[in-house]
Amino acid sequence: MKSPPSRNEPRQPLRRVVQPRKDALVKRLNRIEGQVRGIARMVTEDRYCVDILIQISALRSALDAVAMQLLEDHTQGCVKNAIRSGDGEAAIAELMEVMRKFAR
Amino acid sequence: MKSPPSRNEPRQPLRRVVQPRKDALVKRLNRIEGQVRGIARMVTEDRYCVDILIQISALRSALDAVAMQLLEDHTQGCVKNAIRSGDGEAAIAELMEVMRKFAR
Amino acid sequence: MKSPPSRNEPRQPLRRVVQPRKDALVKRLNRIEGQVRGIARMVTEDRYCVDILIQISALRSALDAVAMQLLEDHTQGCVKNAIRSGDGEAAIAELMEVMRKFAR
Amino acid sequence: MKSPPSRNEPRQPLRRVVQPRKDALVKRLNRIEGQVRGIARMVTEDRYCVDILIQISALRSALDAVAMQLLEDHTQGCVKNAIRSGDGEAAIAELMEVMRKFAR
Secondary structure, X not given: OOOOOOOOOOOOOXXXXXXXXXXXXXXXXXXXXXXXXXXXXXXXXXXXXXXXXXXXXXXXXXXXXXXXXXXXXXXXXXXXXXXXXXXXXXXXXXXXXXXXXXXX | OOOOOOOOOOOOOOOEOOOOOHHHHHHHHHHHHHHHHHHHXXXXXXXXXXXXXXXXXXXXXXXXXXXXXXXXXXXXXXXXXXXXXXXXXXXXXXXXXXXXXXXX | OOOOOOOOOOOOOOOEOOOOOHHHHXXXXXXXXXXXXXXXXXXXXXXXXXXXXXXXXXXXHHHHHHHHHHHHHHHHHHHHHHHHOOOHHHHHHHHHHHHHHHEO | OOOOOOXXXXXXXXXXXXXXXXXXXXXXXXXXXXXXXXXXXXXXXXXXXXXXXXHHHHHHHHHHHHHHHHHHHHHHHHHHHHHHOOOHHHHHHHHHHHHHHHEX
């Protein structure tokens, strides 16, 4: 991945992409935020460890689903466009690097 | 896992366990909550998909670390006590069920 | 994925693809086969459970690496070609279905 | 985990444990060995990448099931006995180290 720009290097303009399912993604992330708050409350209220762990497992699944959605939209959008404009090699290498982060 | 109690069955009292590292766990969960909010903001601000996915991957690692901490404290506490009091079989079966949720 | 062809449907000809790093992949798979044999022998020789589990963990990592290699070569080859020939949608949907099998 | 013994340190005798479901484990590992051979043949026969990846995914699930079986038998056996004989701390720490290798 790009190492952070050194002090004197001009900062690269942030790359902007409007997610095709933006509102749905934000809604799901807000729900996940609420789930995290709920888990913190369970710890505060001394709930049984296994009950808390089951909630964390459900939270992870929700997070994985958001990640897979983003990954699919990225591949159907940015990667496809890069391949069509002849710049597929770099886009696919970047895609694989992300895939490795989410692969077991 | 215990199936939800039927209407007329008396509700089991919630099992209470004070986590040995309770404050640290709550602090970590609050930080994770902030990370989720940050990711939602990245989607809202149309940040590049891969940058968002990298943050989700970091969030998952933080969540996994909290889960492993809880799993270790549960094993060193509840499971060990159950084994010492002769009730190890059920406690270990429950531990393995949780472990399968977190195993690849 | 394609459901198995019904009795009277003509069997689809198997799709053939020569892997770009075919010999290296076969060599790695042969080594993995040897690792599995070694683990079976450890069980037969009553080796300590944790020693066996550590070997299984190493074997999984080797298998994951082969899978990621195949996934990258598939994306750089079949998927890229499909996108260039205008059939990207289906190829990317299939790629994501495979990715979900390997995602945590 | 125990670091490998240095040259002059006397080699620790290998710890022996007879798995309670030894024959079934060896049979499953032999089947997994055959699956690996089958996947190598698919690569040799230039089978479609996605078909090979689906077989690798199935193989991983079979391997995970063997690992979980070993982990459960180890916990119900070695770990429980260590806890009963007052040596639970080290046995649980070792168990958690293995669990982390298999946790996502």
